[in-house]
Amino acid sequence: MLKKMKMLEMDDKVDDKIKKIILAEYYARLKGNSKTPEMHMYNFPELKEMDNEIIFKNAKYLIDTNLVRGGIDEEKDHSFPWIIRLTPAGIKLVEEE
Numbered sequence: 001m002l003k004k005m006k007m008l009e010m011d012d013k014v015d016d017k018i019k020k021i022i023l024a025e026y027y028a029r030l031k032g033n034s035k036t037p038e039m040h041m042y043n044f045p046e047l048k049e050m051d052n053e054i055i056f057k058n059a060k061y062l063i064d065t066n067l068v069r070g071g072i073d074e075e076k077d078h079s080f081p082w083i084i085r086l087t088p089a090g091i092k093l094v095e096e097e
Contacts, residue, residue: 002079018058021046026086056081
């Protein structure tokens with residue numbers, strides 16, 4: 001039981017890290033400070049080694065909670081999240097941290 005709880009805590013930390021990376025990059029894009037303004041989130045250097053399913057889950061969370069403006073395109077058996085910008089709520093969250 002304790003082992004399972006530690007795994008869940010680790011998952012939460014990974015999820016938080018991914019969300020922060022995505023939010024920080026789109027904030028940098030908003031401010032014109034991004035080093036990778038055209039790069040898709042799956043290719044962000046900080047996320048390169050992450051599992052795409054985990055990135056997808058976190059991008060979907062950011063979209064669903066209205067922290068970013070974007071959507072999910074579905075093609076046959078594949079789904080692709082896309083983000084175009086932070087929402088005012090996303091901007092506020094980044095600036096508060």
